[in-house]
Every structure is written in structure tokens, then in C-alpha cells.
Amino acid sequence: MPNPGQIGHREREILTAIVETYISTGEPVGSRTLSRQNRDGLSPATIRNVMADLVDSGFLEQPHTSAGRVPTAQAYRYYVDQLSGQTLISPADQNLISENLQGTVDIQQFLERTSHVLSLVSSGVGVAIATTGPRNALDHVYFSRQGTQKVLAVVVTNSGVVRDRMMRLDRDLPQTDLDTAANYINENFRGWTVDKVKAELARRIAQERSEYDRLMQSLKELTKSGALTEEEPSRNVFVEGVANLVAKDEDREHLRELLKTLEEKERVAELLGAYLDTRQEAVRVVIGLEEAVPEMRNFVLIGAPARVGEEMRGSLAVIGPTRMDYQHTITAVSYIAQLFDKLLNENV
Amino acid sequence: MPNPGQIGHREREILTAIVETYISTGEPVGSRTLSRQNRDGLSPATIRNVMADLVDSGFLEQPHTSAGRVPTAQAYRYYVDQLSGQTLISPADQNLISENLQGTVDIQQFLERTSHVLSLVSSGVGVAIATTGPRNALDHVYFSRQGTQKVLAVVVTNSGVVRDRMMRLDRDLPQTDLDTAANYINENFRGWTVDKVKAELARRIAQERSEYDRLMQSLKELTKSGALTEEEPSRNVFVEGVANLVAKDEDREHLRELLKTLEEKERVAELLGAYLDTRQEAVRVVIGLEEAVPEMRNFVLIGAPARVGEEMRGSLAVIGPTRMDYQHTITAVSYIAQLFDKLLNENV
DNA sequence: CTTTAGCACTCTCCCCCTTCAAGTGCTATC
């Protein structure tokens, strides 16, 4: 009996064949079917023996006695690991991708289109998020009075991300005071990270008691109301291709739960954040997802970090059914991830 | 035989009962069922006669001989029109809505949350869009150099909407030139509508040949690259609650098509734009949607314009199955539309 | 003239049964 970690040549051959057949047909795979398609001309009986072993090792399951075998999560895991033979992306995909991503200028737009393109190229939903790091350097601030005690704060960072936030103040400030405050920040802190600006401002406000009174009071009021706070992440989560999943014959209830989760942008961000990080080079395939996220039972995440140089700027992923064309999807995700670096590196 | 437009008291009674029963059960309604639940104690036979008439007038259909009757689109139309008895919103809904919309400060946020709340309160998807009118008055402009020949344009309008756009220029401009250009616009054109600014700028650029050379050249370069162009509308379309539809027993194929359409933000914007406008006061229910949008067969749109004062700022709607709680949904849409006016009016 | 009761008829749905095909495990054989 082979141990789970290491299985022989023939076992691998057969397991791979089963996984692939099951992916394309969706029905339990029997020994005869396999024997017919297998080029090595093994007899059904032989295959049955191997299959029995694979059931013992946890790679296969039987829905019931006398049905064919169905791959377990472990089988998919093994299949994907063994799949590492770098395949080139198909010209069709390449065209589709470059058509859709051509002319992108900023990260947001790139990610938005990426999620779309991923949904086109795969049979799952395309997901892309931008990680809003607090290390962003401040470029420009503007405050606009929008009514009594209401101010619109606009923050532009070096990386070209614009955040705006409508705030309610505890007391009213005239536009001139707002301009003074904005000028003060722009002149003193351009190039600082937003975090540092906040800290330094807090220090100065606390320190300067009387002298700069009016300016400092304005700044105090503004920072208190969250002028420099991170934007809620939801605007930087892009999910597309939900329709793809409906086409599949997934269980209705599972599907509903997944869709519900995908609509909670924060959870999506969290999910990708948990599984993708800079340290890891390439595409990551997460199969046993149901342990962390129960509603993702039967779904697979194929994702990669989106980097510019060494810096991680976001994540992109496909979430699809376990029965999907792994090779194809992995290749596409990997290709786009590389494109991301290339396109945005040459532009910035 | 009653003509289609005008039907008698009893017919109406029975038609209403059929529609309501069908909405709640989803199964063809028979004469006996109706006779039992009907307080007037009419016999099944009488009801059958009426039903036959209603079939003739096009209000009902039979899936097959000897099945109950099913309402047609015409029946829903009639039912909804006759429903106009303004009902008050339920306290539960009211709570839910105010909980979710509390603390909203800008239109975008309001609409985003609205789409969410609509999906919670109804059995369909919640949709909300902001109409970006070009009549917005300019408040502040900022240009930020993001790399060679790359500039980020940030435009703040009076209504508190911030638009940003990354542009590629034909030639490189240093930050100082960008600042000069921005200052020029801010000082000369604050309060103008964006359209007018563009026109006037074009005029001045064409006119001043040599004098302001450097500034005008910068401005020319910037406007040519679309610094003041409308943002693509897709960021202002909010769709939520897709999961609701999956729960229903809709036809899979129809559902897929609908979801696909909903993901094309431009189409959604177009759709709402076509059916909702300021002139019309209140909620509008569109039932025969399949003629304009084939993939919306079996779906209904319940929408209202979102106004602040007399000005239309957006639209909100529920798209759901024909079998839905119309009264409930209409009330909710109407309530939120009013809330929109109230909340944003008092704040701005 | 409208309403109702009665009745024969028509469907669909569901349950039960049988048959069928696919697949299995085991054993004996090469």
C-alpha cells in the first residue's frame, strides 16, 4: 500500500486520467471507460486494483458501491501540484487579454479590467483587489466646504490613487481656513507617508498651544473628523463574471452562499489577503477552502499577487468550481500577473 | 364579454386574488382553491366562468388544459396599477433602512448603500446609479505628474463629486507647469460648469497665439488628453443582491443572461435612464420589459428617480422576478427615494 | 339572466415495478 505522500508511476497516470475525465464529464469515472481511453492498454481489472489503492490513500471516493470514482480535494491538490509544467498561454487568450488591458493607465482601471478579463477567460468569477498600503506618500491635499459643517477631503498620493471623503465637522470652518490648512499640509508634508503626516500633525497640534492657534484648530478639527483616514476598501474590490457560475450545475444553495460572500467586498479582500502575499512568487491554487470559508466548499481559488517591482499593489484571482480547466486558468492568472508588473512598471 | 381595458368589479376581485395567490404559491391557481379562500363564497363554477372571460381578455393563461390559471404580464400590469393605495412602510423595513443609511454624507455612498438596502428589503437585486450631469460646477482642479508623460487629473465639483483620471500626454510637462495650469483654471473658472470651462478654455487657447505661450500650451496639452472629460459612468453604478435571484426557482438560462447584463454597468445605466426621469413623480413599475431587453423576460423593474429638490441626481430600482411582493417593494423604493431628497437636502 | 350543482373528461404527478447498463469485488488463471 503506497503512502499518501508518494505514489507510483502507474498510480499517478491513472489518477491524472481520472481527474481529467471527471473534470470534463462531471460524472463518476469507471474502470472500463478509463481502460478504453488509456493509451497503455491496461485492462479494467488492473485499473480497478489501482483505483482501490487510491481510495485507500484518500485520493478517490465512491458516491456509492458500484458507481465510478470521484476525485477528492486531495486528488485535485495532487493533480495541480504535478501540473507545474509551464505551458505557454494560448494565442486566443493572449489576444483577449491584451485587447482588454490595452491602454490601461492606472492601477484601479487595470484591476477592474483584470477582473473582467479573468471572468472571460476562465469558467469562474474574476476577482481583483488593490491593497491600499498606508505607506503611500502624500502628494496633494484639498479641502472643499460643501455646506455648513460639511467638508470634502481629497487626498492624492504618489502612486496616483485619489481618495475622497465627505466629513461632518463639529464646528463650521470657512473655505479660507480650509485652504490655509490644505496649503500647510501640502507645503510641509509632500512626499511623507500618510501615516507619518498624521502622527506629525498630531504632535504639532498638541505642542503648539497658542501661537498658530487658528490654523492648528482647523487642522485639529479636520484630522479629528478623519480627513486622512484610509478609505473603506470596498471601492477597490472588483468582482466580475458571476454569471459564469450560474451556468454550471452547482448546487443552488452553495451558489447562493458564495454569491452572498462575494458581495461583501471586505470579506473578499480579507480572503485574498489571507492566501496571497508578496513572498510567494507565482500563482497559488487553494483547494481545501472550506475549512477557512465554509461557503466556499466546492470552489477553488487560483490567485497571484499583483506586484510592481518588489512592491505588492494588489491581488488577482479566479474563484471557480473544482471542476475547471486548471492548466488554462493557472496560465492565464500567471500571465496577467506578469503583465501587471510589466505594464505598470514601464509606465510609472 | 368585457373589453380588455375595463373590467367589472367581480372580475377585478378574482383577478387580484389569482395574482396574489400565484405570487405566494408559484403554482397555477384553480377555481376551487380560489372559491375556498374567497370571502364572498362564490362557487367554483362561477369563478370558472369569470376565469374563462379573463383568459379571453388576455389576463390569464393556462399551462395546459385542466391546469389552473397563471397571470399574464397584462394581469400583473393591471394588478400593480390597481394597487395604488399608498401603504405605510413597515416599522421593520423602516428600521432596516435607516440603520443602513444613517450617517451617509455623499451621494455616492448613499447610492451604494441604497442598492444594498434594496436588495435586503426586496427579493430582487438592488440597483442605484448616479447621473453625472455636466451641469456640475467646478470647484477645484489639481494635476499631478505621475511619471514621464503621465498626469493624474483630479476634478472636484460643487456637488462634492470627485473625479480622477490618469492621462497620457503627448509630451512631458514638469510639475511646475501643471501647477500653473491648475492655478489658472482654479482662479479663473471656479463656479463655472465643467462644460463652459472646456469651451472657454478652447476659445482662449485658440485666441492667444504667442503671449501666454507656455501656459496655453500646457492647457492645450491637458485638455486634449481629456483632463476635464466625463468619467466613465461605470463607477457610479451599484448593483447588489444578486444572490437573491439564485434562491428563486428561475430558469437557469434566463438567470444567467440577466446576471450578465447586470454586470455591464453601462447597460444598467442605460436601462434605468430609459425608464426613469424627473418629470415623473413617484415609483414606476415596468413589467413588459422583454420587448426592450429580451434577457429581462420574467423580470420586473421597480424604480424611482433620486432627486435633491427638483434636480435629478440618480436613479434607484429593484429588479426582481415577476412573482414578487409588489406592494412591499414599491413602498420601500418610494420611501428611500423620499429619504434621498430629505437627507441630502438638509445636509447640503 | 345569473348562479350553481353535477358530471364526464383530461391532464399531470407520483408511486411502484421492471429492466438495463455500468461498475464493482473476488477468485482463478496466465
Next chain:
DNA sequence: GATAGCACTTGAAGGGGGAGAGTGCTAAAG
């Protein structure tokens, strides 16, 4: 170790045969 053969299991598919719900029609009652 691989294979062939065989008996066994099981779900899927197909075919009655009610049962139930509903209809249309006709004739009688109000």
C-alpha cells in the same frame, strides 16, 4: 503482477396505474 471471468450491487430509465386537481358543458335553481 496482470488479466479474464463471474456474480453481485445500484442508480437511472421506462412503463403502467391510480389519485388528485382542474376543466368545460349542461341542466336546473334562484
